[in-house]
Amino acid sequence: EVQLVESGGGLVKPGGSLRLSCAASGFTFSNAWMSWVRQAPGKGLEWVGRIKSNKNGGTTYYAAPVKGRFTISRDDSTDTLYLQMNSLKTEDTAVYYCTTDSSSYYCDYWGQGTLVTVSS
Amino acid sequence: QSVLTQPPSVSGALGQRVTISCTGSSSNIGAGYYVHWYQQLPGTVPKLLIYGNGYRPSGVPDRFSGSKSGTSASLAISGLQAEDEADYYCQSYDSNLSGFVFGTGTKVTVL
Numbered sequence: 683e684v685q686l687v688e689s690g691g692g693l694v695k696p697g698g699s700l701r702l703s704c705a706a707s708g709f710t711f712s713n714a715w716m717s718w719v720r721q722a723p724g725k726g727l728e729w730v731g732r733i734k735s736n737k738n739g740g741t742t743y744y745a746a747p748v749k750g751r752f753t754i755s756r757d758d759s760t761d762t763l764y765l766q767m768n769s770l771k772t773e774d775t776a777v778y779y780c781t782t783d784s785s786s787y788y789c790d791y792w793g794q795g796t797l798v799t800v801s802s
Numbered sequence: 803q804s805v806l807t808q809p810p811s812v813s814g815a816l817g818q819r820v821t822i823s824c825t826g827s828s829s830n831i832g833a834g835y836y837v838h839w840y841q842q843l844p845g846t847v848p849k850l851l852i853y854g855n856g857y858r859p860s861g862v863p864d865r866f867s868g869s870k871s872g873t874s875a876s877l878a879i880s881g882l883q884a885e886d887e888a889d890y891y892c893q894s895y896d897s898n899l900s901g902f903v904f905g906t907g908t909k910v911t912v913l
Contacts, residue, residue, distance in 0.1 A: 727848060727904040727907070728904065732901065743901050746899070779847065784853070787894070788850065792848055793847070
């Protein structure tokens with residue numbers, strides 16, 4: 683059974699940093715392309731970024747609102763996905779979901795999400 | 803920054819058929835990229851409902867169907883049930899953004 687468990691959310695001040703983790707199990711993580719998707723309170727879904735498998739170069743892609751501030755990385759030795767968030771803004775407040783990406787560009791499995799609140 | 807447009811809400815009586823539209827552009831749906839749909843029940847994690855324009859993952863009732871034409875796509879729910887009350891999102895890939903794009907979301911209300 684595929685399981686994705688996010689952690690690391692919390693309250694942070696504007697301008698601060700936070701690192702989210704996503705522990706994966708139930709599938710071959712090293713082969714998987716992964717994404718982060720967020721949802722602000724009462725709002726819709728917003729794609730944050732994705733990372734290819736290392737055998738496909740480990741290339742990362744980011745949505746415009748987070749480019750240059752967020753970094754996605756992976757550790758295939760521990761089956762863990764990361765989202766490093768720097769220079770956080772109040773508009774980054776959201777539940778952040780870790781997802782697996784299919785080859786047809788959709789999110790097939792989702793974690794339960796972790797809440798990030800950016801507030802002074 | 804939703805680039806796929808959906809109606810904010812649709813409603814229907816029990817047993818009726820409702821459709822949700824998803825309008826994109828030449829860099830996403832119109833470029834031939836697949837459209838996928840997610841269902842988010844109140845207070846829960848989004849769940850994949852339709853992939854590849856019209857395919858249902860295992861366990862999704864055949865009351866749900868998807869289609870695509872040109873720069874738009876649609877999700878149809880036939881025989882509307884009370885448990886279908888949820889938010890629905892379309893999603894595709896955008897070549898200009900080199901990333902996934904989601905629709906604005908549609909709240910389905912069962913009357």
